[in-house]
Amino acid sequence: MTDTPPDHLSNNPKSPHYDEAALLRGVGIRFKGVEKTNVEEYCVSESWVRLSVGKSVDRHGAPLTMKLSGTVEPYFRDDGEAG
Template structure:
């Protein structure tokens, strides 16, 4: 593993950008300088995060998400061991 988080990462197992090992290590997100804990997916190069919209669900029972644009800064919460 590298010490830099990936450009794009998703917490949804159905996504091609899902990586269980990185999620277990703990990835934190600062979006426009504010710590976000409800991020479902992010992309640094395109400058967006997808956050859950409360308790709303879609027809398939998945959480509804909102795409927000701004400065995305991912970091690892736990140092690499």
């Protein structure tokens, strides 16, 4: 696997942009220079993130999200944690 996270990644296993290997490795997101921990999906080339909104879920059990535009900086979390 490369040291660059995918351009488009989703936490939802039903999405075509779901990548279990990348998620298991641990992907961190900086959005507009601020670390975000509630990112459900992102796209670097289109400059957007989809953030979960609180604990609310839709009728299918998926988290409610909002899409925001701005600079997206994904990175792999390589802090030496044994998992």
